[in-house]
Amino acid sequence: MSTVGKPIICKAAVCWGAGQPLKVEEVEVAPPKANEVRIKILYTGICHTDEYTRSGKDPEGLFPVILGHEGGGVVESVGEGVTSVSVGDHVIPLYTAECRECKFCKSGKTNLCGKVRTTQGQGLMPDGTHRFTCKGQPIHHFMGTSTFSQYTVVAEVSVVAVNKSAPLEKVCLLGCGITTAWGAVVKQQGIKGSNVAVFGCGAIGLGVLSTASIVGASRVIAVDTNPGKESWARKMGATEFINPMALPEGKRIQDHLVEITDGGLDFTFDATGNVHVMRAALESCHKGWGVSTVIGVAAAGQEISTRPFQLVTGRTWRGTAFGGVKGRTELPGLVEDYLQGKLKIDEYVTHHRKFAEINDGFHDMHGGDCIRCVVDMTE
Ligand SMILES: NC(=O)C1=CN([C@@H]2O[C@H](COP(=O)(O)OP(=O)(O)OC[C@H]3O[C@@H](n4cnc5c(N)ncnc54)[C@H](OP(=O)(O)O)[C@@H]3O)[C@@H](O)[C@H]2O)C=CC1
Numbered sequence: 001m002s003t004v005g006k007p008i009i010c011k012a013a014v015c016w017g018a019g020q021p022l023k024v025e026e027v028e029v030a031p032p033k034a035n036e037v038r039i040k041i042l043y044t045g046i047c048h049t050d051e052y053t054r055s056g057k058d059p060e061g062l063f064p065v066i067l068g069h070e071g072g073g074v075v076e077s078v079g080e081g082v083t084s085v086s087v088g089d090h091v092i093p094l095y096t097a098e099c100r101e102c103k104f105c106k107s108g109k110t111n112l113c114g115k116v117r118t119t120q121g122q123g124l125m126p127d128g129t130h131r132f133t134c135k136g137q138p139i140h141h142f143m144g145t146s147t148f149s150q151y152t153v154v155a156e157v158s159v160v161a162v163n164k165s166a167p168l169e170k171v172c173l174l175g176c177g178i179t180t181a182w183g184a185v186v187k188q189q190g191i192k193g194s195n196v197a198v199f200g201c202g203a204i205g206l207g208v209l210s211t212a213s214i215v216g217a218s219r220v221i222a223v224d225t226n227p228g229k230e231s232w233a234r235k236m237g238a239t240e241f242i243n244p245m246a247l248p249e250g251k252r253i254q255d256h257l258v259e260i261t262d263g264g265l266d267f268t269f270d271a272t273g274n275v276h277v278m279r280a281a282l283e284s285c286h287k288g289w290g291v292s293t294v295i296g297v298a299a300a301g302q303e304i305s306t307r308p309f310q311l312v313t314g315r316t317w318r319g320t321a322f323g324g325v326k327g328r329t330e331l332p333g334l335v336e337d338y339l340q341g342k343l344k345i346d347e348y349v350t351h352h353r354k355f356a357e358i359n360d361g362f363h364d365m366h367g368g369d370c371i372r373c374v375v376d377m378t379e
């Protein structure tokens with residue numbers, strides 16, 4: 001029997017309050033309204049940003065909520081006016097929308113889109129209402145995607161169709177981690193032939209150092225406090241690995257890096273979310289031209305600081321969301337790159353979980369040996 005135009009009852013992992021484990025509940029998912037798309041989610045990755053919001057560290061965090069933003073699925077139905085995706089398309093939801101009409105989209109200067117970001121941050125659909133109900137209670141959307149539900153509703157501007165021959169259990173990771181890391185490198189000029197340091201060797205940091213190596217960085221230094229990450233970093237393209245905890249007592253990582261690189265790095269990246277590491281990454285940059293990119297997301301109340309002299313003397317501090325990638329325009333091409341063996345994804349998937357075990361997937365992330373856990377939403 002067709003589900004088009006009707007509510008769907010399915011399972012979703014609801015987080016009822018900050019710091020609480022997720023609870024797999026029966027939820028009602030309303031049909032898509034105009035310019036919306038309802039998706040059957042088949043696979044989702046778990047990103048550290050999901051854990052960040054679950055834990056209560058996100059100043060934008062709202063509860064109860066259905067988290068998840070690294071998903072892959074199939075379009076079940078579309079609302080009036082939807083033209084860019086059709087029923088049956090394989091799709092990736094996008095937490096960074098691309099409307100192609102707003103001031104941001106038309107600027108040519110950023111991938112940030114203004115069309116739905118305000119309501120997205122309020123846990124609502126663009127018309128200010130919700131599509132999820134559990135036990136008679138409305139449940140907040142998350143990052144415009146809510147992929148920890150067997151069915152979700154997203155704005156048309158927040159979804160892209162991709163090649164059906166690509167395995168969704170792999171390309172779902174293009175919904176966040178792999179794309180962020182790729183874009184953080186390729187959207188910057190001058191990395192070829194340069195020296196680069198990457199702080200933090202989780203999925204994001206490994207993706208950054210892998211991409212830097214592929215585009216021809218001459219030296220790729222991985223920095224991580226977990227010695228178990230050395231083999232990962234080298235496998236993905238790092239030429240060196242430094243554990244800041246193993247430096248002589250009192251020796252700061254930024255001073256060590258400046259010493260061993262004849263004055264500092266051309267490019268550094270923070271992929272930890274720790275504001276002290278962000279400072280070290282900036283201060284590891286070469287005077288006059290070094291550029292440090294913040295990728296990590298820091299907890300509410302955390303602020304970055306450095307001596308302004310670091311900037312006066314020519315270092316640049318910048319940041320990137322979703323790697324600067326315009327999802328509707330660029331993700332289909334990244335999927336093709338993956339299919340042609342030009343972009344690594346499989347290598348990052350270390351853990352698999354059934355939907356019922358989603359909380360174990362969150363525990364996996366804390367184990368130190370998990371790069372990405374992919375959850376099968378059908379099991
Ligand atoms: N800007 C954006 O668009 C995006 C941002 N993010 C953010 O990026 C960050 C990284 O994500 P992800 O790769 O999944 O996270 P992970 O936690 O998997 O990776 C972080 C790594 O940094 C290591 N680490 C912790 N403290 C330090 C330190 N002081 N010095 C060096 N290394 C350290 C961790 O070690 P250990 O294993 O021991 O903890 C771990 O290996 C997160 O903050 C996430 O929220 C993610 C996606 C998109």
Ligand SMILES: N[C@@H](CCC(=O)N[C@@H](CSC=O)C(=O)NCC(=O)O)C(=O)O
Pocket residue numbers: 047048049050058059060061096112117176297298321322
């Ligand atoms: N809500 C947080 C900030 C969270 C954040 O920075 N998110 C990143 C993506 S992290 C993905 O895993 C992002 O794209 N930010 C841009 C945006 O428009 O949200 C806070 O309020 O601090």
Ligand SMILES: [Zn+2]
Pocket residue numbers: 047048049050069070176177
């Ligand atoms: Zn993410």
Ligand SMILES: [Zn+2]
Pocket residue numbers: 097098099100101102103104105106112113114115
């Ligand atoms: Zn826009």
